Every structure is written in structure tokens, then in C-alpha cells.
Amino acid sequence: MKLYGAALSPYSARVMLAIRAKGLDIPLTDPPGGQKSAAFLAINPLGKTPVLEVGGAHIIESAVICEFLEDAFPTPPLLPGEPLARAAQRTVTRLLDLYVLPPLLSLMAQTGDAAAAAARLSDLTRGLDALETVVGRGPPPPAADGVLGLADCALAPTLIFLERFLPRYTPQDMLEGRPALAARWAAYADHPLVTPVALAMETALEAFRQRRG
Amino acid sequence: MKLYGAALSPYSARVMLAIRAKGLDIPLTDPPGGQKSAAFLAINPLGKTPVLEVGGAHIIESAVICEFLEDAFPTPPLLPGEPLARAAQRTVTRLLDLYVLPPLLSLMAQTGDAAAAAARLSDLTRGLDALETVVGRGPPPPAADGVLGLADCALAPTLIFLERFLPRYTPQDMLEGRPALAARWAAYADHPLVTPVALAMETALEAFRQRRG
Numbered sequence: 001m002k003l004y005g006a007a008l009s010p011y012s013a014r015v016m017l018a019i020r021a022k023g024l025d026i027p028l029t030d031p032p033g034g035q036k037s038a039a040f041l042a043i044n045p046l047g048k049t050p051v052l053e054v055g056g057a058h059i060i061e062s063a064v065i066c067e068f069l070e071d072a073f074p075t076p077p078l079l080p081g082e083p084l085a086r087a088a089q090r091t092v093t094r095l096l097d098l099y100v101l102p103p104l105l106s107l108m109a110q111t112g113d114a115a116a117a118a119a120r121l122s123d124l125t126r127g128l129d130a131l132e133t134v135v136g137r138g139p140p141p142p143a144a145d146g147v148l149g150l151a152d153c154a155l156a157p158t159l160i161f162l163e164r165f166l167p168r169y170t171p172q173d174m175l176e177g178r179p180a181l182a183a184r185w186a187a188y189a190d191h192p193l194v195t196p197v198a199l200a201m202e203t204a205l206e207a208f209r210q211r212r213g
Numbered sequence: 214m215k216l217y218g219a220a221l222s223p224y225s226a227r228v229m230l231a232i233r234a235k236g237l238d239i240p241l242t243d244p245p246g247g248q249k250s251a252a253f254l255a256i257n258p259l260g261k262t263p264v265l266e267v268g269g270a271h272i273i274e275s276a277v278i279c280e281f282l283e284d285a286f287p288t289p290p291l292l293p294g295e296p297l298a299r300a301a302q303r304t305v306t307r308l309l310d311l312y313v314l315p316p317l318l319s320l321m322a323q324t325g326d327a328a329a330a331a332a333r334l335s336d337l338t339r340g341l342d343a344l345e346t347v348v349g350r351g352p353p354p355p356a357a358d359g360v361l362g363l364a365d366c367a368l369a370p371t372l373i374f375l376e377r378f379l380p381r382y383t384p385q386d387m388l389e390g391r392p393a394l395a396a397r398w399a400a401y402a403d404h405p406l407v408t409p410v411a412l413a414m415e416t417a418l419e420a421f422r423q424r425r426g
Contacts, residue, residue, distance in 0.1 A: 046312070134258070
């Protein structure tokens with residue numbers, strides 16, 4: 001197996017976290033010819049990463065890849081056994097993917113004018129308010145044995161973006177007034193699985209900035 | 214259990230299909246006070262349906278509800294057992310939710326100007342192209358015994374929108390040149406589980422139109 005993706009992407013980082021949490025050894029590699037090459041579009045017609053290559057097959061979409069890893073490598077489990085508790089984990093990922101990461105990444109891409117940026121910040125605020133409620137109701141924070149849930153795998157890279165990268169774009173502290181998210185951020189800060197992924201993201205961001213000059 | 218939702222919504226219809234496919238009897242009911250009421254916002258801070266009430270708990274987001282139904286009521290299964298085949302099912306739902314339904318519903322809401330509508334149609338076209346590829350690669354069409362997969366539960370209501378409702382907004386036949394999607398549409402047309410859900414959607418659309426005058 002190999003994972004096509006980019007260390008800086010919160011979607012790739014989510015899968016890398018799940019891979020580490022499972023104790024798997026799957027390398028992260030650049031898509032052949034780049035994300036928009038004909039070779040890669042034949043793999044994923046959306047031209048997006050991450051994509052997991054499994055034998056001759058390819059799995060697209062980070063949330064689907066994470067569920068595949070859970071199905072194919074059930075130990076250690078990253079989802080609990082009880083159906084309602086599984087739903088709580090999946091709801092966090094879902095809110096991130098529909099209501100938090102799209103406005104967050106748009107905001108950082110800095111395309112469009114000030115009005116567009118304000119609209120994105122407003123969308124992000126609304127998404128984070130819902131996320132705060134959902135995270136506050138459960139799922140529980142990372143277990144004492146250090147294993148993460150799939151919700152943590154998705155949430156940790158998002159919080160790294162919010163707390164480490166977004167401050168260059170807005171003075172607002174997005175975790176202020178959101179104690180459930182702030183508690184997660186504190187739990188991830190020195191987590192042995194999160195730390196190397198966070199470092200890879202920061203290194204990739206620095207390289208990206210230097211390339212862009 | 215009860216499902217808060219609206220018969221016209223492709224997201225509610227997806228869950229209703231999964232409920233029927235499981236042979237469950239869960240009523241579809243209006244959200245208390247409407248989707249944006251304080252009572253309902255306390256249940257789902259996003260103010261969206263469907264929401265499944267299970268005992269005192271609430272599960273939001275249609276894709277999460279469908280996975281919950283699969284976990285809590287495993288027979289008959291709506292996902293196959295093999296991890297790659299499960300991923301193929303989930304990829305269809307995911308593409309619908311991220312790249313097909315948002316532009317489709319925006320287009321039908323007819324907010325914004327002609328340029329905005331053209332941009333949405335372009336997004337929808339791109340999403341449908343990716344969906345065609347993914348559906349063409351698998352998962353298999355509904356089994357001969359009439360049981361649907363979770364991919365079918367999500368796809369059938371979307372195709373009802375595309376083929377029955379969207380023609381009022383654009384002359385383009387969205388299934389033309391997309392044989393995998395057209396084959397699904399043919400398979401769903403007289404499917405005993407899909408037919409009553411399609412009828413409920415059409416009845417709701419008619420009522421909506423008459424209310425709007």
C-alpha cells in the first residue's frame with residue numbers, strides 16, 4: 001500500500017494519523033505527475049489527494065480511506081463498538097468536512113475580495129459553533145493509552161491549521177469561547193501520535209512558503 | 214425512534230430508503246417548531262434535517278445516520294463485508310454529498326444571478342463526471358433479491374432530483390453520456406423500495422409548489 005498525498009493537507013494528515021494509530025507502515029508519496037496530471041486523474045477523476053493504493057485498487061476521499069483502514073485493520077480499533085458512540089465519532093469528521101474545512105481552506109487560499117473573505121470567516125464561525133456543540137457532547141477525548149479515535153484523527157490536523165496557521169490570516173482566536181475544542185487542542189499538543197504529524201505539516205508549510213517566496 | 218426530516222429532501226429520502234431496506238418502521242416527522250426553531254437548534258445546532266432520535270440521543274447528518282442503522286440493525290446488510298467493496302459504497306455517498314448535491318440544490322434554489330447559476334451547473338457537471346467514473350467502477354447495482362446498498366440509498370433520491378425535478382431548471386439531460394448513472398436510474402425506476410420514496414418526494418414537491426403559488 002501507499003498513500004498519495006501532501007504532508008501539508010489536513011486530509012492527508014488525517015489518514016497519516018490513522019495509519020500511525022493503527023501501527024501500519026504506509027509511505028506518503030507525491031501523486032504521479034502531480035494532482036492534475038492525466039496519470040493521476042485516471043486514478044482519481046477529482047484530481048484530489050489523499051488516495052490510498054491497495055493492490056491495483058485506489059480508494060479516494062480521506063473519510064472513506066479512514067473507514068477502510070478500520071475495516072481492513074481492526075486492531076487497535078479507532079471506532080468504538082457501540083453504534084451511538086460510532087455515530088458520535090463520525091459526526092465530528094462529517095462536520096469538519098462539510099462545514100469547517102471548506103471555509104477554513106478557502107480563507108487561507110486568499111482568493112477573492114474582502115467581502116468574500118468575510119463571508120468565509122462567517123461560514124467558518126458557524127461551522128465551529130456546531131463543531132463545539134458536537135465535540136462537547138462526545139466522543140470522549142483520546143484514551144489514556146494514547147490510542148486516537150477517527151474523530152481525533154480528523155480533528156487534530158484541523159486544530160493545527162486553526163491554531164498554528166490561521167493566525168496569519170485573522171487576529172481572531174478561533175478556540176476562544178469554545179472550551180470543548182480548546183480541551184481537545186490541549187490533549188493533542190503533546191500527544192505522541194499527533195506530534196510527528198504536526199511537525200511534518202509545519203515543515204511542509206515552511207517549504208511551501210519558501211517556494212512561493 | 215423517529216426521523217425528523219422532510220419527504221422532499223434527498224438527504225431525508227436516503228435515510229427513509231435505508232429504513233425501508235432494513236425493514237424497520239421509523240416514522241418521518243416534521244422537526245419540532247421547524248428546522249430553525251430554538252427547540253430544534255438545541256437538537257441540531259446546524260438547523261438541518263434529517264435527525265434520527267434514538268432514545269434520548271440524536272444523530273445528525275444523513276450519512277452518519279445510515280452508518281448507524283447499518284451498525285445497529287445489521288440484517289439485512291446494506292454494506293458488503295469486504296473492506297474494498299465497503300469503500301466503493303461509501304465513495305458514492307461521499308461524492309454525492311461533497312460534489313453533486315450542493316451544486317444541484319443551489320441550482321434549484323435559484324438564488325443569485327445567471328453567472329452564479331452557470332458556475333453551479335459547471336460544478337454539478339464536474340461532480341457528475343467524477344460520480345460516473347466511480348459508479349462505473351463499482352459498487353454493483355442493486356442485488357436481484359431487491360436489497361439496496363447504502364450507495365443506492367443515497368444515489369436513487371439524487372437521480373430522482375436530476376431526472377424528475379432538474380429539467381424545470383435546465384434543458385440539459387444530465388444522464389446523457391453517463392451510461393453508468395443511466396443504468397442505475399433504469400434499475401431504480403421500478404424498484405419496490407425506491408418507488409414509494411420517489412412518490413413521497415414528488416407529492417411533497419407538488420405541495421411545495423402549490424404553497425409557493
